[in-house]
Amino acid sequence: MTSEQPTQSDPRHLRRIGIIWVVLSIVGDILFWFLVGPHIPPGRMTSSASSDQFDFNILMEMALPVLFGIWVFFGYCFVTWRAKRKGVAEPKGGAAARSNLRAQVWWITVSTVLVLFLAGFGTIELIAGDGSGGGEGPNPVWEPTGAVQAETAALTSSASWTPGTNHVLVVQVIAQQWKFTYRYPQFGGFETPQLILPDHTSIAFNVTSLDVIHSFWAYQLEVKADANPQENNVAFTTTDQTGDFTVRCSELCGLWHGAMYNYGKVVSTTSFENWATTTESANAANTKNLAPFAWTYVPDANGASGGFYPDGTVTPYSTVETYGAKQPAS
Amino acid sequence: MTISAERPLKSAPEDAIAHSHPHRVSWTERPGWLSQHLGTAIIGGILGYVFGHWLGNYITGAYPYNANSGQNSSADALALIFGVVGWLLGIGALNYPFAKMVGKEPKHETPIEGWTKYFRYTLDHKVVGKQYIVGVLLFLFTGGLLAMAIRTELLNPTTHVFGPGTYIDIVSEHGTIMMMMATSVIIGPIGNYFVPLMIGSRRMAFPRIEAFSFWVFIAGYGVIFSALPYGGFPTGWTGYAPLQTQAGPGMISYLLGFAVIGLGMMAAGFNIAATIINYRAPGMSWSRLPIFIWAVLATAALLTLATPTLFAAGLFGVLDKTVQTAFYVTEHGGSSYLWQNLFWFFGHPEVYIMALPGFGVVAEILPVFTRKPLFAYKIAAAGMIGVALLSFFVWQHHLFQSGINPDMRPLFMLTTELISLPTGFIFLVGMGTLYRAKIRFEVPMLFALSVFFNFLIGGVTGVFLSDVPVNVTVHGGFFVLSHFHYTIMGGLLFAFMAGLYYWLPKMTGKMMNKKLGLWHFWTMFVFFNLTFFPMFIIGLLGQPRRVFTYARNLETWNDFSSISAFLLGFSFLIFFANLMWSMYIKPTPAPANPWDSLGLEWQTANPVPLYNFERIPVIMSDPYHYSEEGAPALADLGDSVKRPVSTGATTPKS
Numbered sequence: 008m009t010s011e012q013p014t015q016s017d018p019r020h021l022r023r024i025g026i027i028w029v030v031l032s033i034v035g036d037i038l039f040w041f042l043v044g045p046h047i048p049p050g051r052m053t054s055s056a057s058s059d060q061f062d063f064n065i066l067m068e069m070a071l072p073v074l075f076g077i078w079v080f081f082g083y084c085f086v087t088w089r090a091k092r093k094g095v096a097e098p099k100g101g102a103a104a105r106s107n108l109r110a111q112v113w114w115i116t117v118s119t120v121l122v123l124f125l126a127g128f129g130t131i132e133l134i135a136g137d138g139s140g141g142g143e144g145p146n147p148v149w150e151p152t153g154a155v156q157a158e159t160a161a162l163t164s165s166a167s168w169t170p171g172t173n174h175v176l177v178v179q180v181i182a183q184q185w186k187f188t189y190r191y192p193q194f195g196g197f198e199t200p201q202l203i204l205p206d207h208t209s210i211a212f213n214v215t216s217l218d219v220i221h222s223f224w225a226y227q228l229e230v231k232a233d234a235n236p237q238e239n240n241v242a243f244t245t246t247d248q249t250g251d252f253t254v255r256c257s258e259l260c261g262l263w264h265g266a267m268y269n270y271g272k273v274v275s276t277t278s279f280e281n282w283a284t285t286t287e288s289a290n291a292a293n294t295k296n297l298a299p300f301a302w303t304y305v306p307d308a309n310g311a312s313g314g315f316y317p318d319g320t321v322t323p324y325s326t327v328e329t330y331g332a333k334q335p336a337s
Numbered sequence: 338m339t340i341s342a343e344r345p346l347k348s349a350p351e352d353a354i355a356h357s358h359p360h361r362v363s364w365t366e367r368p369g370w371l372s373q374h375l376g377t378a379i380i381g382g383i384l385g386y387v388f389g390h391w392l393g394n395y396i397t398g399a400y401p402y403n404a405n406s407g408q409n410s411s412a413d414a415l416a417l418i419f420g421v422v423g424w425l426l427g428i429g430a431l432n433y434p435f436a437k438m439v440g441k442e443p444k445h446e447t448p449i450e451g452w453t454k455y456f457r458y459t460l461d462h463k464v465v466g467k468q469y470i471v472g473v474l475l476f477l478f479t480g481g482l483l484a485m486a487i488r489t490e491l492l493n494p495t496t497h498v499f500g501p502g503t504y505i506d507i508v509s510e511h512g513t514i515m516m517m518m519a520t521s522v523i524i525g526p527i528g529n530y531f532v533p534l535m536i537g538s539r540r541m542a543f544p545r546i547e548a549f550s551f552w553v554f555i556a557g558y559g560v561i562f563s564a565l566p567y568g569g570f571p572t573g574w575t576g577y578a579p580l581q582t583q584a585g586p587g588m589i590s591y592l593l594g595f596a597v598i599g600l601g602m603m604a605a606g607f608n609i610a611a612t613i614i615n616y617r618a619p620g621m622s623w624s625r626l627p628i629f630i631w632a633v634l635a636t637a638a639l640l641t642l643a644t645p646t647l648f649a650a651g652l653f654g655v656l657d658k659t660v661q662t663a664f665y666v667t668e669h670g671g672s673s674y675l676w677q678n679l680f681w682f683f684g685h686p687e688v689y690i691m692a693l694p695g696f697g698v699v700a701e702i703l704p705v706f707t708r709k710p711l712f713a714y715k716i717a718a719a720g721m722i723g724v725a726l727l728s729f730f731v732w733q734h735h736l737f738q739s740g741i742n743p744d745m746r747p748l749f750m751l752t753t754e755l756i757s758l759p760t761g762f763i764f765l766v767g768m769g770t771l772y773r774a775k776i777r778f779e780v781p782m783l784f785a786l787s788v789f790f791n792f793l794i795g796g797v798t799g800v801f802l803s804d805v806p807v808n809v810t811v812h813g814g815f816f817v818l819s820h821f822h823y824t825i826m827g828g829l830l831f832a833f834m835a836g837l838y839y840w841l842p843k844m845t846g847k848m849m850n851k852k853l854g855l856w857h858f859w860t861m862f863v864f865f866n867l868t869f870f871p872m873f874i875i876g877l878l879g880q881p882r883r884v885f886t887y888a889r890n891l892e893t894w895n896d897f898s899s900i901s902a903f904l905l906g907f908s909f910l911i912f913f914a915n916l917m918w919s920m921y922i923k924p925t926p927a928p929a930n931p932w933d934s935l936g937l938e939w940q941t942a943n944p945v946p947l948y949n950f951e952r953i954p955v956i957m958s959d960p961y962h963y964s965e966e967g968a969p970a971l972a973d974l975g976d977s978v979k980r981p982v983s984t985g986a987t988t989p990k991s
Contacts, residue, residue: 048810088771096775097775111713115758126747148743233740235667235673238667255879256881259580259882264884
């Protein structure tokens with residue numbers, strides 16, 4: 008950053024600033040990369056967590072030299088040219104002090120290259136990371152293999168999931184004031200307040216809300232997607248490790264927003280299958296009374312007094328298209 | 338600098354301003370008991386409120402609608418609207434337009450004299466500037482107290498001082514009041530006072546619109562504050578629908594509050610832009626414009642162009658809540674995304690409304706205390722215009738996780754990161770100006786330099802937020818909260834303090850106490866950073882915004898931040914004590930040009946005469962010829978008033 012500083016009349020200052028800057032930057036970058044970087048949240052529990060942690064660290068590696076460059080320059084000026092220090096020369100005005108084409112061209116070039124690199128890097132990571140765990144709305148453009156088929160099949164009664172076949176697990180996150188519940192369409196569409204996920208599996212989170220806007224933030228999974236009423240917001244990630252994770256609401260949703268959290272687990276695929284099939288049969292009686300699985304749930308004329316869960320005989324619908332197709336009548 | 342007193346000046350038409358109308362007794366010359374002032378404005382506001390409430394109940398009495406309250410929301414809305422109208426009638430803001438409407442030629446208004454002018458609809462921009470100081474400090478201290486309450490609640494993750502409802506109301510009110518304050522904190526006091534002085538004008542282009550902008554700003558304070566007796570609103574300052582639609586009557590105060598403040602912002606921006614474009618003194622070409630004026634012009638453009646969106650969005654919300662339209666109600670064909678888009682289409686230019694004036698103050702102050710010309714003036718001006726233009730193309734980065742179509746995400750990532758280029762220009766300007774300078778660390782300079790420190794952290798973390806993958810981690814958490822406090826408080830508010838310490842001697846003729854000023858600066862700077870830097874870590878560790886309960890392992894960080902926040906609050910008490918001490922208790926008269934500045938605003942007589950300049954000055958140079966041998970004089974003021982003269986070549990003893 009210092010090479011683009013003004014004035015060539017006394018290169019000693021610039022050289023000193025440059026040396027301090029280079030040393031600090033190298034030391035800072037190395038220390039950060041090896042000491043801090045591996046601990047940067049949210050860890051490496053999923054593909055999106057690892058890749059976003061990597062992105063954060065790359066950004067930090069570039070930010071540190073910028074910070075050091077400017078701090079060193081300012082600090083050097085403060086020490087060297089403060090008026091009370093003895094022997095500080097009177098400043099020179101005039102054209103040379105007013106502008107310096109070389110410094111300006113350097114500054115603009117370096118900052119432009121930096122910015123364009125960052126934008127390109129971010130875009131590549133976003134696409135390679137299948138949306139990086141962020142909510143992509145009802146029509147995602149970046150998704151893991153098999154996601155489209157799994158999502159499309161999820162609405163049919165034949166939807167199923169078996170481990171080890173590169174099969175994407177479809178999970179629906181239903182937010183309401185002030186709790187999250189989850190539905191598993193590939194297991195008969197049962198609804199549960201527990202979020203249990205299989206290890207080494209791509210997950211498609213379909214996030215929706217029954218009332219106001221919430222945001223589903225599975226912290227250690229690095230998934231964040233706003234829950235909008237009548238909108239299916241899809242986010243992807245692939246689990247890499249087993250363990251516990253926290254789910255918090257990260258969009259202000261009213262009175263108990265601060266208390267809207269719960270916990271989930273990533274478990275081995277066999278434990279997951281056991282849990283899912285057990286819960287499916289245990290909940291079967293309740294599931295029958297739920298609204299048939301749909302991407303969104305709206306209070307409408309079919310629902311009893313505008314309720315969200317009409318009795319099993321009515322047709323749910325959604326005005327929102329997912330993957331370009333309207334919600335089929337079940 | 339030498340001034341040729343013989344030079345003939347064409348200033349007769351300006352001289353005639355005060356005498357162009359036949360002199361008749363006007364409302365400003367009425368006897369005291371008939372005149373209009375703050376008192377009549379308050380009475381008008383109360384009467385308007387009562388009338389509006391009655392009217393609402395009368396016309397929509399059988400139509401109560403307000404979630405969970407059974408109240409008639411039309412009555413609530415009309416009460417506030419008529420309250421504002423009554424306030425404006427009471428202060429006399431509408432006398433002139435009403436006279437015009439009924440075909441009467443408005444009477445000539447004699448300038449208001451005496452201390453009562455500060456409590457009246459005064460058209461002198463210098464009075465409006467001072468009124469604004471009191472106005473923004475009112476907002477600032479209200480919002481600051483609420484911030485203290487927030488940090489008190491966050492001292493412990495499980496023991497609660499406030500109920501969840503009260504806490505959300507406090508958070509929402511704090512955010513909204515502070516955002517409203519920040520729209521005007523520099524533009525209002527410093528912009529209104531110094532724009533005419535710095536461009537060599539005797540007046541603002543539209544003095545009535547200027548006075549209107551101030552009085553409507555204060556009305557906005559009343560409206561947003563009315564949310565508290567109405568039971569508060571639960572949405573934060575962003576007011577997202579459908580929570581907005583679901584909320585109680587306090588939400589109407591929020592929506593109308595922003596609409597009312599928006600009126601003031603549009604009025605202020607329009608007036609200031611017109612003044613800068615049309616009222617520059619002869620010779621004040623675009624390349625001689627002080628850099629602060631460039632910043633104010635860019636801000637005024639944003640105020641004028643971005644605020645109408647907010648105004649419309651607020652009115653849609655009021656209609657949704659009163660006459661049950663469905664702009665934001667998804668179930669009835671509206672869209673909650675409409676609010677998000679409208680709000681942030683205003684909201685992102687808005688954050689640069691809060692940044693640019695700060696850059697302007699800092700760039701204006703640097704040359705004075707380095708005794709060097711401003712480095713890369715054109716780059717600085719281009720940077721401000723660039724920021725203003727780009728700010729209209731970045732709003733969707735607030736919606737990265739919202740579920741809008743993802744195609745545009747790379748584009749908005751690019752535009753957001755591009756905005757760091759013109760922002761970076763300001764740093765180049767600062768570094769170039771400091772290089773081989775002779776730096777005087779006076780209080781205004783310390784505040785100006787701290788803006789670079791704070792805004793650098795705010796800016797760099799902004800790049801983290803703009804990166805879509807990293808945004809998944811930091812969106813909606815304490816990281817983003819810390820980021821925008823670093824830019825708005827660390828940038829704008831520190832710059833405001835720099836500006837106050839720098840220009841108050843000119844505005845009041847009294848110096849701020851230096852020792853107290855240093856105490857103020859160091860406590861504010863240190864505790865600001867100790868309050869907000871830990872919040873980056875708190876955010877990365879997973880604490881969402883606006884929560885009253887959080888993970889146990891974050892308690893230490895939160896306590897550290899809270900205790901620092903209390904001390905930060907204490908630093909504002911030092912500021913307040915300094916203000917009282919230096920202005921009222923033991924005032925020290927200020928030298929005519931205490932910082933030895935070359936700026937035009939320091940060249941007029943002290944105190945500044947009513948029409949600023951005895952003769953309209955002829956500008957002959959830009960104001961940054963510091964340390965330059967044989968530099969041309971800044972301006973020909975063409976009068977015989979004894980003025981402070983700065984050679985610029987010498988460093989004053991400090």
